[in-house]
Amino acid sequence: MFALVDCNNFYASCERVFRPDLNGKPVVVLSNNDGCIIARSNEAKKHIPMGAPAFKFKDVIQKNKVHVFSANFSLYGDMSHRVMSILEDLAPEIEIYSIDEAFLKYGQSPYLNFQAEGEKISNRIKRSTGIPVSVGYAPTKALSKVANAIAKKFPERTNSVYIIDSEEKRIKALKWLKIEDVWGIGRKNSAKLKLINVYTAFDFTQISPLWVKKHLSITGLQLQNELLGIPNLDLDVYGTKKSIATTRTFERNYSDFDQIKERVSTFAIKNAEKLRRQKSVCNTMMIFVHTNGFRKDLQQYAQNIVFKLPYASNSSIELSKFAVEGLRKIFKEGYLYKKAGVIVMDLEDEKHLQMRLFDNSNPKHKPLMETMDRINHRYGNAKLKLANQDLKRTWKMNQEQLSPQYTTKLSDIITVKSE
DNA sequence: TCTGGGGTCCTAGGGCGA
DNA sequence: TCTGTCGCCCTAGGACCC
Numbered sequence: 001m002f003a004l005v006d007c008n009n010f011y012a013s014c015e016r017v018f019r020p021d022l023n024g025k026p027v028v029v030l031s032n033n034d035g036c037i038i039a040r041s042n043e044a045k046k047h048i049p050m051g052a053p054a055f056k057f058k059d060v061i062q063k064n065k066v067h068v069f070s071a072n073f074s075l076y077g078d079m080s081h082r083v084m085s086i087l088e089d090l091a092p093e094i095e096i097y098s099i100d101e102a103f104l105k106y107g108q109s110p111y112l113n114f115q116a117e118g119e120k121i122s123n124r125i126k127r128s129t130g131i132p133v134s135v136g137y138a139p140t141k142a143l144s145k146v147a148n149a150i151a152k153k154f155p156e157r158t159n160s161v162y163i164i165d166s167e168e169k170r171i172k173a174l175k176w177l178k179i180e181d182v183w184g185i186g187r188k189n190s191a192k193l194k195l196i197n198v199y200t201a202f203d204f205t206q207i208s209p210l211w212v213k214k215h216l217s218i219t220g221l222q223l224q225n226e227l228l229g230i231p232n233l234d235l236d237v238y239g240t241k242k243s244i245a246t247t248r249t250f251e252r253n254y255s256d257f258d259q260i261k262e263r264v265s266t267f268a269i270k271n272a273e274k275l276r277r278q279k280s281v282c283n284t285m286m287i288f289v290h291t292n293g294f295r296k297d298l299q300q301y302a303q304n305i306v307f308k309l310p311y312a313s314n315s316s317i318e319l320s321k322f323a324v325e326g327l328r329k330i331f332k333e334g335y336l337y338k339k340a341g342v343i344v345m346d347l348e349d350e351k352h353l354q355m356r357l358f359d360n361s362n363p364k365h366k367p368l369m370e371t372m373d374r375i376n377h378r379y380g381n382a383k384l385k386l387a388n389q390d391l392k393r394t395w396k397m398n399q400e401q402l403s404p405q406y407t408t409k410l411s412d413i414i415t416v417k418s419e
Numbered sequence: 420t421c422t423g424g425g426g427t428c429c430t431a432g433g434g435c436g437a
Numbered sequence: 438t439c440t441g442t443c444g445c446c447c448t449a450g451g452a453c454c455c
Binding site: 038054 | 420421422423424425426427428429430
């Protein structure tokens with residue numbers, strides 16, 4: 001049996017934990033630079049679609065008294081960590097699937113009362129963190145997603161816990177779920193399926209597996225089996241990432257090479273830190289830059305470059321140097337750049353590193369990086385920087401509605417006064 | 420004026436050696 | 438030596454997720 005535990009409207013709920021006066025009121029959270037709406041409370045969902053550009057909904061926000069927050073990722077990351085620690089404590093096996101959801105796996109235990117188990121999980125999380133969750137149980141991962149959707153849609157009737165444990169319930173649930181809401185069926189595939197009269201998850205389980213394999217690939221076929229109740233997907237508990245990216249939309253246009261160089265170098269250094277945290281090195285790097293595609297009136301340019309490094313590395317100094325070399329190859333004068341990014345790929349364990357005959361990462365960097373990481377960890381991030389980073393840090397994200405870092409910054413911690 | 424960021428997996432198609 | 442075929446590897450691009 002699998003369970004899917006999903007936090008309700010996670011980012012909006014995190015903001016509400018420290019602003020209980022906003023319970024029952026519409027709340028939205030914006031992306032970096034206050035660009036798009038990336039999370040909505042139930043009350044806000046009525047007025048604003050997911051992913052909408054914030055500036056286009058200014059009037060709607062004002063008219064409906066929607067409370068707006070800039071993304072506060074250090075708060076959400078910390079709250080997520082608290083929720084996951086509780087789940088690790090309560091569940092036999094766990095796969096952290098995203099910042100706000102986790103799959104749990106239960107062995108064969110016919111005596112377990114899943115309704116009571118789910119309520120225990122949800123009560124404990126609510127009491128310890130203030131975050132509301134929904135729990136769905138089913139014999140496969142895809143069906144547990146379906147069960148979770150039902151628990152979330154009908155919280156009163158289900159007490160936010162739903163279990164698919166019979167054929168009757170499975171078929172009823174699948175007939176209820178629209179094809180575009182099935183996990184793994186996106187916009188393109190649901191349009192394709194509607195052309196052959198597949199409108200619900202149940203319809204999807206009734207079509208030929210050969211058609212599914214041909215048009216939706218092996219992943220579609222696995223999904224079909226999962227929805228039929230045949231497990232095809234197991235927990236993925238292997239935690240290390242296969243690629244790491246740092247990409248940003250700039251708060252304004254840049255045309256100057258040196259400004260973009262400084263950002264790209266900082267992205268590479270961020271990646272190096274993430275690599276060291278998961279004890280990996282990278283062999284391949286990709287750099288990209290592009291202009292603002294929404295500005296049809298401006299000259300457009302987009303380019304990327306992928307290159308193998310001469311040796312595997314997770315040194316900030318080396319990765320930053322390679323990133324700038326890559327940028328030099330794709331940068332063209334005369335454009336207004338709006339976005340850039342650095343992605344490192346082809347990762348391997350730093351312990352099982354294959355040494356090259358001629359070129360290798362400078363061994364002196366390892367202790368240096370360890371010291372840098374230690375100091376930055378102790379005194380807050382980015383206290384220590386490399387010389388090619390702008391020490392004054394002239395760029396700043398637009399974050400007009402940022403909430404305090406209630407749980408991760410000493411000066412922002414709430415104080416409770418007793419009379 | 421203002422439109423996010425970070426991931427995974429799969430397939431098609433070309434290059435290339437056996 | 439030339440040519441056809443197979444399978445492997447790599448890359449680009451597309452689809453999906455939160």
